[in-house]
Amino acid sequence: MxxxxxxxxxxxxxxxxxxxxxxxIDINKGExxxxxxxxxxxxxxxxxxxxxxxxxxxxxxxxxNDMIVNDKNFVLxxxxxxxxxxxxxxxxxxxxxxxxxxxxLKYMNKKQKNHRLQEVLDLVNLTGLKSRYPYELSGGQxxxxxxxxxxxxxxxxxxxxxxxxxxxxxxxxxxxxxxxxILNKTKITSIFVTHDxxxxxSIADRVIVLNQGKIIDKGKPKDIFKS
Amino acid sequence: xxxxxxxxxxxxxxxxxxxxxxxxxxxPNLNIFINIFNESNQNWNHxxxxxxxxxxxxxxxxxxxxxxxxxxxxxxLSWLISVYDFPFRNFFKWGxxxxxAIPPYIGAYTYNGLxxxxxxxxxxxxxxxxIQVNQKYFNVMSIKGAIFIFTIFLFPYVYIITKSYLEKQxxxxxxxxxxxxxxxxETFVYVVLPISRGAIIGGVSLVILEVLNDYGVVKYFGxxxxxxxxxxxxxxxxDIDSAVKLASILxxxxxIILILEKFLRGRKKYSYTTSKITPISRKRLKGFKGKLxxxxxxxxxxxxxxxxxxxxxxxxxxxxxxxxxxxxxxLIVNSLSIALISSVLIIIIAIVIANYCRLKNNFLSxxxxxxxxVGYSIPGAVISIGVILFFINIDNRLYWVYKMINKNSAKLVxxxxxxxxxxxxxxxxxxxxxxxxxxxxxxxxxxxxxxSRTLGMGITETFIKVDxxxxxxxxxxxxxxxxxxxxxxxxxxxILRPFNFNTLSTKAFEYASxxxxxxxxxxxxxxxxxxxISIYFFYKAGNKEEV
Ligand SMILES: Nc1ncnc2c1ncn2[C@@H]1O[C@H](COP(=O)(O)OP(=O)(O)OP(=O)(O)O)[C@@H](O)[C@H]1O
Ligand SMILES: [Mg+2]
Numbered sequence: 001m002x003x004x005x006x007x008x009x010x011x012x013x014x015x016x017x018x019x020x021x022x023x024x025i026d027i028n029k030g031e032x033x034x035x036x037x038x039x040x041x042x043x044x045x046x047x048x049x050x051x052x053x054x055x056x057x058x059x060x061x062x063x064x065n066d067m068i069v070n071d072k073n074f075v076l077x078x079x080x081x082x083x084x085x086x087x088x089x090x091x092x093x094x095x096x097x098x099x100x101x102x103x104x105l106k107y108m109n110k111k112q113k114n115h116r117l118q119e120v121l122d123l124v125n126l127t128g129l130k131s132r133y134p135y136e137l138s139g140g141q142x143x144x145x146x147x148x149x150x151x152x153x154x155x156x157x158x159x160x161x162x163x164x165x166x167x168x169x170x171x172x173x174x175x176x177x178x179x180x181x182i183l184n185k186t187k188i189t190s191i192f193v194t195h196d197x198x199x200x201x202s203i204a205d206r207v208i209v210l211n212q213g214k215i216i217d218k219g220k221p222k223d224i225f226k227s
Numbered sequence: 228x229x230x231x232x233x234x235x236x237x238x239x240x241x242x243x244x245x246x247x248x249x250x251x252x253x254x255p256n257l258n259i260f261i262n263i264f265n266e267s268n269q270n271w272n273h274x275x276x277x278x279x280x281x282x283x284x285x286x287x288x289x290x291x292x293x294x295x296x297x298x299x300x301x302x303x304l305s306w307l308i309s310v311y312d313f314p315f316r317n318f319f320k321w322g323x324x325x326x327x328a329i330p331p332y333i334g335a336y337t338y339n340g341l342x343x344x345x346x347x348x349x350x351x352x353x354x355x356x357x358i359q360v361n362q363k364y365f366n367v368m369s370i371k372g373a374i375f376i377f378t379i380f381l382f383p384y385v386y387i388i389t390k391s392y393l394e395k396q397x398x399x400x401x402x403x404x405x406x407x408x409x410x411x412x413e414t415f416v417y418v419v420l421p422i423s424r425g426a427i428i429g430g431v432s433l434v435i436l437e438v439l440n441d442y443g444v445v446k447y448f449g450x451x452x453x454x455x456x457x458x459x460x461x462x463x464x465x466d467i468d469s470a471v472k473l474a475s476i477l478x479x480x481x482x483i484i485l486i487l488e489k490f491l492r493g494r495k496k497y498s499y500t501t502s503k504i505t506p507i508s509r510k511r512l513k514g515f516k517g518k519l520x521x522x523x524x525x526x527x528x529x530x531x532x533x534x535x536x537x538x539x540x541x542x543x544x545x546x547x548x549x550x551x552x553x554x555x556x557x558l559i560v561n562s563l564s565i566a567l568i569s570s571v572l573i574i575i576i577a578i579v580i581a582n583y584c585r586l587k588n589n590f591l592s593x594x595x596x597x598x599x600x601v602g603y604s605i606p607g608a609v610i611s612i613g614v615i616l617f618f619i620n621i622d623n624r625l626y627w628v629y630k631m632i633n634k635n636s637a638k639l640v641x642x643x644x645x646x647x648x649x650x651x652x653x654x655x656x657x658x659x660x661x662x663x664x665x666x667x668x669x670x671x672x673x674x675x676x677x678x679s680r681t682l683g684m685g686i687t688e689t690f691i692k693v694d695x696x697x698x699x700x701x702x703x704x705x706x707x708x709x710x711x712x713x714x715x716x717x718x719x720x721x722i723l724r725p726f727n728f729n730t731l732s733t734k735a736f737e738y739a740s741x742x743x744x745x746x747x748x749x750x751x752x753x754x755x756x757x758x759x760i761s762i763y764f765f766y767k768a769g770n771k772e773e774v
Contacts, residue, residue: 013589051681055236074236077680090678094696103692104682153683 001062002029002189003157008059010049019045021213023059032183033191034204034221042213043193044087047159050191051084052077063156083155087162089146091134097145098130104153120148123182140171147179151186158183160192164199176202197225237587239686245583248576249595252602252654255613259478262471262616270460271469278456282473286452286480289373289445290435296378297434300527301385302427306415309393313512313520319528320390321766326531327383328758330715330732332443333751334380336739337535338367339447340542347538368448377438379531384437385430392426393419396507425492432488439481440606442718443736453477454718457608462722467616474609481604536755542748550749559753562730565645566713569652570660573709574702576653577660582690585668586676596665603658607718614651614723618642648723652713659712660705667701668694704765711761715754 008023019042027033035043048054050061052068052075060070063082068075083104091100098117105113121127124144134142143163150158163179164172180203183190194200200207200221207224209217217224267275307313308320329337340346342365349365352358367375420427442454453473461470512520580599584592602610622629622639629636641647675697679689695702717732724733731750738747 051677053677053680055233069232071230072232074232076236076685077677078683078685080681082681084678084681086674086678088674090674092675092678092693103679103684106683149682 001026002031002064003027004060004062005050006060008046008049008056008061010045010054010056012045017213018057019213020049020056023213023215025208025215025218027189027191029189030187031189032203032205034200034207035191035193035210036195036197036200036207036224037210038195041210043195043210044161045213046210047084047161047191047193050157050159051082052080081153081156083150083153083158085146085150085158085160085163087165089134089142091142091145091149093134096131096133097126097137100134100145101130101149101152104149116152120152123151123185124148125178139166140175143167143175147182151182151188156189158188158190160190162193162195164194164196179203201225241579241583241686242587244579245595248580249598251650252598252657255610255617255654256605258613258616258620259471259474259609262468263475265468265471267472268466268468270464270466271472274456274460274469274473278451279476281451282453282456285370285445285450286439286477288370289377289450289452290438290484292374293377293381293438294431294435296374297382297385298427298431300378300382301430302389302420302423303415304382304524304527305386305390305393306419307520307524309390310507310509311512311520312509313517315521315524319524321762322528322532323386323524324383324762324766325528325759326380328755328762329380329532329535330443330717330754331376331380331437331441332447332717332732332736332739333539333747333754334535335367335373335376335444335447336744336747337538337751338372338376340744341534341538342367347541370448370450373444373448373450376444377434377441379527381434381437382527382531384433385427388430388433389423389426392423393507396422428488428492432484435484436481436604436606439477439484440608440718442607442721447736447739453480454606454608457612458722461612470612471616474612477606478609481606485604536752539748539752539755542745543752546745547749550746555749558729558731558734558750561728562714562732565649565652565730566710569649569656569713570706570710572649573653573657573660574664574706577657577664577705578690578702581661581664581668582686582694585665585673586686596661599661600658602654603656605655607655607716608722610651610654611719611722614647614654615642618647618650643725645725645728648720648725651719651723652716655716655719656709656712660709663701663705663708664698667698667705670701671697707761707764711758714757 004026006024008020009018010020011018023046025033035046037043045054049056049069055074056069058071061068063080066075067073068080092103095103101117101120102113105116108116117130118127121130124147126141126144126148129137129141129145134145137145143166147160147163150160160179164176167175176199183203192199192203204221207218207221208215209224304319304323308316308323342348344362349360352360366372439453442458445452446455446458453476457470457473457477460466460473511517577599580595584596619639619642622642625640626636626638629638629640637643671694675693676689679693680686684692714730715732717736720730720733721736724730729737731754735747735750735754738744738750
């Protein structure tokens with residue numbers, strides 16, 4: 001088992017109810033998992049817990065047999081080797097595309113950094129735009145930069161929060177295909193969040209259906225979305 | 228249940244430094260409270276019996292009338308500026324903030340010099356019209372005079388806050404009232420005053436806190452209030468216990484005011500409309516009404532800024548030959564460097580605490596941010612006493628260390644050094660820096676911070692590479708606000724400065740107190756010019772944001 005989540009519980013500070021109730025799942029290396037659910041069901045929260053941006057009240061997370069969080073341990077986000085694609089991209093507005101992407105490559109020397117930059121830019125088809133600032137890019141381009149930035153440090157797990165929201169339908173279909181290609185190419189273990197069943201159907205190996213912080217269904221996309 | 232994990236994840240550079248800073252801020256204040264219950268001595272009995280009543284009555288009179296008058300002037304001006312158009316409105320819009328550039332103690336001796344027997348006005352009347360005026364009407368050195376000074380130089384607090392509140396209000400509010408057949412005056416009284424209550428109270432409580440903090444005006448005018456009494460019991464009578472008792476009564480008064488403020492302001496914060504609204508369309512005032520509006524603004528602007536500034540310029544021209552020498556240059560260097568050092572420290576501390584608080588957002592962090600803010604409501608005289616006691620205490624404890632370093636070391640080392648003054652500045656002005664930095668962080672939000680963490684950067688690295696770059700404007704504006712406030716500061720500097728250390732403000736005050744009003748003008752003008760520049764800067768910056 002590559003990623004193991006067991007009995008995860010979590011509540012936001014001023015929330016009445018637990019936001020995540022007893023969430024458990026095992027994920028294999030290289031698998032693409034989709035978390036599917038309505039707005040407010042807790043999808044983003046699961047990703048935040050995985051990334052270390054929130055601390056669960058109980059439960060555990062293991063990555064590659066290393067304990068990431070339980071009652072005794074807490075590995076800081078920067079030490080988790082987990083990449084995250086944010087719902088609103090969170091591109092650093094004061095840095096160029098190149099700087100944004102190189103941000104996470106702190107252990108490489110200059111040459112390695114530039115090499116890696118070129119690699120991911122090719123991967124997401126953005127070669128010509130590296131010296132632009134985020135506000136000089138279209139929504140779809142920004143979105144690809146965000147993906148490139150998350151992929152650049154070669155994280156062991158990639159978390160994607162609604163990677164297709166904020167885009168018009170045509171672009172959505174196109175990017176969906178591209179993302180599928182990229183995920184296949186890099187063989188990265190990934191979890192992506194969506195409230196669109198098309199997304200889940202076309203990209204995911206397995207789907208988890210979330211409702212009010214609880215898993216209500218899980219399985220292959222074709223079984224889950226039969227009707 | 229506390230988990231080991233939670234403790235581990237909470238301990239980092241930022242949380243440790245924040246804790247240390249907060250403790251350092253709280254300790255001197257504790258000194259005041261611990262000493263309240265010291266047994267009262269004979270001197271205290273004397274104070275209680277014969278003087279305390281005067282202190283209370285005078286302080287209350289000052290804050291009540293200043294409060295009322297600043298409300299009247301501040302709100303009426305903000306109403307005029309935000310709903311009407313008249314000649315020079317755009318100038319007055321920021322020109323009416325300028326009285327804030329003149330610290331009340333400078334205003335006090337300028338007006339005294341202007342109005343007294345040898346002043347311009349009386350000389351003019353005497354020499355040209357041979358009129359001898361009744362001195363009674365020209366004497367500002369009274370409690371009425373002090374109310375006048377405070378009102379005219381502090382009303383901009385009410386004006387600024389109320390104006391920016393009114394500007395955020397929807398036009399429909401006021402137009403509705405007009406449609407319902409109310410005239411302007413009625414709209415003002417029945418609609419505008421009630422809805423902007425929160426803003427007005429926010430502004431006037433700043434005014435009141437400034438009045439209670441003041442030492443310069445009341446000392447110069449010879450009005451016994453808490454500030455002057457605390458100074459006198461401590462420094463002339465050497466009675467620490469009574470000074471502490473007075474300080475604690477004053478703190479109690481401040482406390483009541485803060486509670487009253489909360490209570491009167493109600494739930495509404497004064498900027499609760501954030502969504503887009505149609506701004507008030509200003510009504511053009513023509514003819515006589517336009518002239519009237521102009522005259523009112525011009526009158527206030529003249530009394531609050533133009534006249535005193537012109538008077539100071541005139542005095543500067545008379546005295547600059549005697550004043551501008553190497554000692555004066557040293558004075559400027561002193562002032563600027565102590566303001567610079569203290570402001571930098573304040574901004575650093577504010578950043579540390581604000582960053583910790585936004586990341587932790589829990590009960591403890593709320594206490595931290597309240598503690599940081601409280602310093603600004605504590606009058607200078609009270610802070611001074613807390614800080615002196617604190618430093619003497621440290622000196623006593625460190626005496627053996629001093630002796631190890633230097634066999635003949637004096638007993639009081641820190642408490643006779645400039646460090647004590649800088650420490651007090653930090654306590655008092657941290658709130659201003661903190662407010663700026665906090666709103667800077669608020670604007671940026673946490674998402675860039677979080678993105679950076681998931682890209683492998685720790686809290687400190689993230690701060691340097693991401694947050695710092697993004698909150699730069701907030702840092703700059705916080706720095707300027709604090710810097711100017713320290714430059715103007717008087718009570719703390721007067722009490723806590725090392726022997727023979729002078730700044731522009733203490734020197735100006737010394738000259739004025741020694742009946743050398745004209746000699747005080749250049750130091751005062753420098754303070755005013757720097758303040759005006761910073762106000763201009765904020766007016767510009769503020770305007771950019773509005774667009
Ligand atoms: N910082 C917070 N403090 C308190 N409650 C929060 C916070 N963030 C989210 N919540 C609440 O937790 C619940 C789950 O939120 P979450 O963001 O995980 O939902 P989501 O499934 O990602 O929704 P969406 O599809 O709209 O992004 C919601 O009810 C939300 O209101
Ligand atoms: Mg979400």
